[in-house]
Amino acid sequence: MEREGTYQKLFGFLGNAIAAFPDLRQGKNRHYSMADIARGAFGVFFCQSPSFLAHQQLIEQAQGRNNGRTLFGVERLPSDNHIRAHLDGVDPRLLRSVFQLTSEHLIKEKVLERFRSVGNTLLVALDGTGYFSSESIHCQQCSVAHHKDGRTVYTHSVVLAAVVAPKIAHVIALQPEFIRPQDGTDKQDCEQRAARRWLEEAAPLYSDLDITLLGDALYATQPLIQKVLDAEMGYLFTAKEDSHKYLYEEITSLEKLGEIHFLERKHWTGRKHQIWRYRWVNGVRLRNSDDSLNVNWAELTISGEEGKKTFHTACIGSHLVSEENVEEVVQASRTRWKIENENINTLKTKGYHFEHNFGHGKEFLAQTLLSLNLIAFLFHTALELLDHRCALIRATLPRRDTFFQHVGVLTQYMCFQGWQQLMLLMLEGLRLSDPDG
Template identity: 50%
Template sequence: MEDAALSAFSVFFTQTPSFLAYQRLMEGSKGKSNAQSLFGVHRIPTDNHIRDLLDAVSPEHLFPVFEEILQVLEAQGQLESFRCLGDSLLVALDGTEYFSSDKIHCPHCSTRTQKSGKTHYFHSVVTPVIVCPGQNHVIPLVPEFIVPQDGHDKQDCENAAAKRWLSRQEQCLRALNVTVLGDDLYCHQPLCQQFLEQQLNFIVVCRPESHTTLYEHLEGIELPTLTTKKRTGKVEKTYTYRYLNGVPLKDSDEALLVNWCELTVTTADGKVTYHNSFATSYPLSDENVAEVVRAGRTRWKVENENNNTLKTKGYHLEHNFGHGKQHLSSLLATLNILSLLFHTLLELLDDKYQLLRAHLPTRQTFFNDLRALTRYLYFDSWDHLLTFMLEGLELDIPPDSS
């Protein structure tokens, strides 16, 4: 079972679909392979054997690895560079699909009925990540899969999955002093109340079309306004912030009061280049509204730096590596997300890995080199492989970072 899991992980980590096939050939010719030395695989299973073994394994078995990596990053002081808004960590939530088919399905599939009446099957997941303005990296956290829930008549949805994730991670989130970010889907009273009950701050997108009552309270009021100007090269832009504290989130006597803010960015000729609005638990003033909005805008990183990276930057999250009849699809997706987390860990903590990535022009070049080297040459450790690559680039080798 361990060999099956590590073998699957090796494919995602190296971004090489044929990695195991190459290592079987190497083992046949050299009597040893990089699957064994780099990933600890004792006997390389076949692809079908991997799928058969792992199908019954719930992805929850991998969650402690996410938690341990987060503890390592905290112990090494890496989380401090992600903190803002009074020492808070921003955690952005977003849902994304990772499997879609009109034919292949399992008991854990979600479904939608097409106009033709045909049933479409898909899998989706909420992917929480730690983000920060100005940070190139994001830190993936334990995912929450959107699956049919026992004892529930309604099909599972992103909001319900987010609530489960918040409940399961309550102790960890509170200890980390988290502010939750989300799109307009998360700007509803049950979720916002749960944020507050768990002692979490929030900044979520708040659109007029889905919050008519809130926006009615803004009409006819002279809203507090802050205007600043920023120049990028020859282009000067005007940033106009409007805000109001204590606005009802819905039309009810029991409505939760939230604080609302808006940013409009315009050029000198009056062209609007950005406009968005947010609901937040932070009391707003001229002193902090720009910082709160900047944090709220960072929500896009969960899409661009995490979900899109997993789909378009070599991880191929949406590819059907194996669907199975039980948990295979979600387990392989978790291993894929975990591989991105390990790459992030290396970029933050490993001097040799950092140096290589800095001197190779693109991530594609790095993985192309990794793919070619591990196909033809045997390395007895990761340090051996990284050192070989640095020597080939004629770079000064930093001390062993282990």
């Protein structure tokens, strides 16, 4: 069973968090423990199979055992209705420790060291995304918009956080911060306020990691940057001429004085030559006020040989920019796209049914199910990074969702004693030699 180590370790983090779930049920209907209900829901997400529990009922009837028990520790298989009814009262914040403990485990196993980038820091991208919208279904945690045409629209959004690295395809999910009505204020919550809460709550947990935060132009404001600096983190946020008018006036003035540095590099794409032109300057005032912060600015413009511009990006940040590191700084800032592409897009399109409505609930259900889904995504990544067998199978199959679709199908027909038995069967089927054999 020693080989089950990684899987058991990760699952233990989840099991401990689930053990602290409150049991708000009253009277009858306590046939299923809260642990069974939460573990059963997780099984659905981990196997990316909405019918996972129904299939395990069938296997139980046929074989007297099922994967819910052997892989996920579910004693009695709950139904989807039990999950909807009983997870609704569970605050998703109770799952935050799973993200923290998993990232600590990845640090201990020296996996996160490979992700280090500019200034030897870890890049953590923050980005807000919507995951629910309806004109009828709603709960206490919905954001509400009353439109001029009389429609009322209920939505859920979340600020996702993930460790990203320029040359690594994997992203490692950190705890999310939900955009939701806050006690003590009538103001609608928004991405910036949620990002500030993320900094207040997550920063102390990750303060030893030496983090550079990445975010779009929405994050590049003085109050948010001040919060980042207070949290002793670095940052690289997108800067835009239309959203940072004063900053760009300063840059134009500095340019007239010959203070803007530049560097040109020729790149061969395999088909054509490109000119990559970097410009940068340190210590520019962010806004027109006495207490303005000074920021370091860097820009990249890519042009074809004929001079036509094909790409432009600019960022402001805490890292001092020089000829030696300007390419690395801009590359780190551009890595922000991975939270949209590798993280949000994967969750929405690669089998995670991120926007699929498993059930909304009246209180927390939509958020708690989303958190369990994110944890499934995190565990899949961690297993790929830590389990050699999983990594080899995953690399052999064309896509990430193919791998988990296969896991989903196999667990519909066979009962596995543990994760490694499942991995060995897949290795054998693909005629791959066991990397741990």
